Amino acid sequence: MSQPAFKVAEGEAALRAPVAAGSPNVVLAYAAKPGAEPITGEVVRGICELRRARQDAFPGRLFSDPTWDILLNLYAAHVDSQRLSITRLTRMCGVPPTTVLRRLALLQDKRLVTRTADPFDARRVYVALSESGAEAMDRCFAVSGLRSAFL
Numbered sequence: 102m103s104q105p106a107f108k109v110a111e112g113e114a115a116l117r118a119p120v121a122a123g124s125p126n127v128v129l130a131y132a133a134k135p136g137a138e139p140i141t142g143e144v145v146r147g148i149c150e151l152r153r154a155r156q157d158a159f160p161g162r163l164f165s166d167p168t169w170d171i172l173l174n175l176y177a178a179h180v181d182s183q184r185l186s187i188t189r190l191t192r193m194c195g196v197p198p199t200t201v202l203r204r205l206a207l208l209q210d211k212r213l214v215t216r217t218a219d220p221f222d223a224r225r226v227y228v229a230l231s232e233s234g235a236e237a238m239d240r241c242f243a244v245s246g247l248r249s250a251f252l
Contacts, residue, residue: 142183167200170196171204175230175234176230179230187205187227213233215228216228
């Protein structure tokens with residue numbers, strides 16, 4: 102396996118993951134189902150923006166669902182074959198770090214996400230969808246398509 106390439110994204114190094122099927126610590130490459138409209142990271146990030154705009158437009162926290170926002174952001178990273186640090190994921194979701202950590206623990210218990218220590222910085226931990234988490238998100242988007250924005 103070759104040395105992974107690094108891509109700088111918004112001031113933080115994001116590890117471009119090599120494809121290694123079956124390994125729980127490696128982001129799996131996204132592949133659209135035959136005949137299905139491919140979902141891009143840009144589309145999923147647009148869904149995240151729409152959810153934030155909806156939240157900002159209405160008073161209170163009427164539409165609060167940090168778990169779905171976490172999964173959407175992880176899915177966008179998965180589709181783009183990137184990893185997110187927990188710190189960056191927290192900023193993207195706009196919720197307190199303790200909330201993200203609790204939700205990640207729940208998702209990890211259900212084997213939907215994996216955590217991987219950064220081999221170059223012991224303080225950083227990357228989080229990604231597991232194989233079963235990616236398959237669940239693929240199924241969700243296959244059934245609901247862009248209507249997933251309103252889930």
